[in-house]
Amino acid sequence: MWTDAHLxxxxxxxxxxxxxxxxxxxRQREPQSPDTATVTFEELRRSGVGLCLGTLxxxxxxxxxxxxxxxREARVQALAQLDQYRRWEDAGHISLLRSGGEVRQHAANYDPASSPLGVVLLMEGADPLRDVDDLPFWAEAGVRAIGLSWGKTRYAGGTDxxxxxxxxxxxxxSGMRELNVAQDLSHLDEQAFFEACELQPRCFASHSNSRAFVDGNRHLSDEMVREIxxxxxxxxxxxLGLFLKRGWDVGQPRVSLDEVVRHAEHYAELIGWDNVxxxxxxxxxxxxxxxxQGIDTYRDLERLADALPPEASGVMGRNWLRWLGANL
Structure with a gap:
């Protein structure tokens, strides 16, 4: 079963x-879209994705x-998205998972022909929280991980x-540590990163590439990678091509899938394949x-799985399942 940590x-x-x-x-319904859709529930199921971190x-x-x-306005957006996940759950499209035990049970019983997509809620950017006293509300609602930043928030510096x-x-x-809400380090600026790891060490980076190949504070330095x-x-x-190859931009030929493998291998050299x-x-x-190139629908990620070396067999699913099952 594959696991995608950021959708x-x-x-x-x-x-x-x-x-x-x-x-x-x-796709037929949005033919003028500049961002051609690649993801639907059917696509995820046919790809073998049984679990994801779904964002607020x-x-x-x-x-x-x-x-x-x-x-207040951020909270309105997040509440509307929370309601959407609940409506999908009521309709049988997803199952909201609230603990490591539920993640393990979902993985053990998952049948791609009949099981709903397992979703762990991740809040991307903490501005929907009024303050730390608001955290129990969101934890009770099922949020199991929070990233403090996207851009700059009231909680920390972020991308750009x-x-x-x-x-x-x-x-x-501190409140997240007490309530066992994990920390997503993606988007967090380096000035905040290391102190954040000390305050809530139950942490991961849901969607971050290497600064060794792409410049900017959106990406992880080698020392940040080692800390994770x-x-x-x-x-x-x-x-995303912009996050894979230095200098790439829309209008140029799409980047090679080898660029993804290069980021993966660099991470593996620093912290091992089990952490990728x-x-x-x-x-x-x-x-x-x-x-x-070659990734035109979500199902095409099979090509990434085939391009990774044999020792990277956990990248497409098992590594996240292990972490989520042990830490939520």
Missing amino acids: DLAFNALNGRDLTLALDTL FAMPQTAEHAGYTDW APGPLTARGHELL GRRGGVIGLVL GLGSDMDGGFGNEKTP
Whole structure:
């Protein structure tokens, strides 16, 4: 059974994508989309994905996007996505998993012909939380992991927004440790990273590639990678061309799948294959125009599985299953 540690399922659904459709039908419904869809529930099932981390992602206001401007607006977005996951569960498309025991049971009983997709809720960017006192509400709702940042949040610096942990960030990480809510280190700026690992060492990086091959604070330095390895965490590989090859941009030929393997092998050299996984983000605001050559639908990730060396057999599923089963 494959495991993908980062899919923005509800975010995309609330932006008009019906993931219950067949992929061909979905694509026919949005022929003018600049980001051709690659993910549906059927695609995931036919690929062998039985478990994922599904995000609650509140989009902040940017030059390109209307979005939240304060925690109240961020909370509205996250609550709407939470409701979407619950409606999918009621309809039998997914099963929300709230503990390591439930993850292990789901994996043991999973039947690709009949089982729903197992989903562990991950909050990507902590701004939907009013403060640390709001954490029990989200934990009770099923959120099992939180990443403090996307860009800069009230809790820490993030992608393209350098900065340390704030006082709120210190309080939240301490609260997460007490409630056994894991920490996703993806998007966290390096100024905050190492202190965050100390405050909540139950941590991983759901979707982060290596800074050795792509510049910028969105990516992990070798020392950050080693720190995750020292904590026993897993790092998920992202399938976005911009995050795979230095200097690549839309309009150029798509990057080779070998670039994904290069990031994977670099991580394995630093922390071992058991700490490398998949965090494709393939429905995270980009379509197959930005995925590697040959990855036109989610099912094409079979080519990545075939391209990895034999010792990397846990990357597509087993490594995340082990971590989630032991740490949630």
